Amino acid sequence: FARMRSITYPIFLEGCREIPSAKAEEVRKAYQLLEDTLEEDYVAGSSLSIGDFSCISTVSSVMGFIPIDRTKFPRIHAWINRLKALPYYEEANGGGATQLSTELLKLIEKRN
DSSP: OHHHHHHHHHHHHSOOOSOOHHHHHHHHHHHHHHHHHOSSSBTTBSSOOHHHHHHHHHHHHHTTTSOOOTTTOHHHHHHHHHHHTSTTHIIIIIHHHHHHHHHHHHHHHHHO
């Protein structure tokens, strides 16, 4: 969450015109940490947990403006697909994640 905030806050509230490359790199490092953590199907092992819900809310929002490379992070992509298959995913998370990234990218485009 902190890494997402460090990108979104300056754009939404301070008029920043781009995502700083250093901030994007911090997010990619977090992606690597998540990739390494996903030795099993979920963040805490073989069973879905509250940790998955916590992580997916941030990851699904951030990946809209800092894409996740499928080849570099195959476990993350598989994990995201497992969570997206849940019957309540879209209502609980999908729409908000899409809206956040759409609005952020619109602001960047408008300012440039």
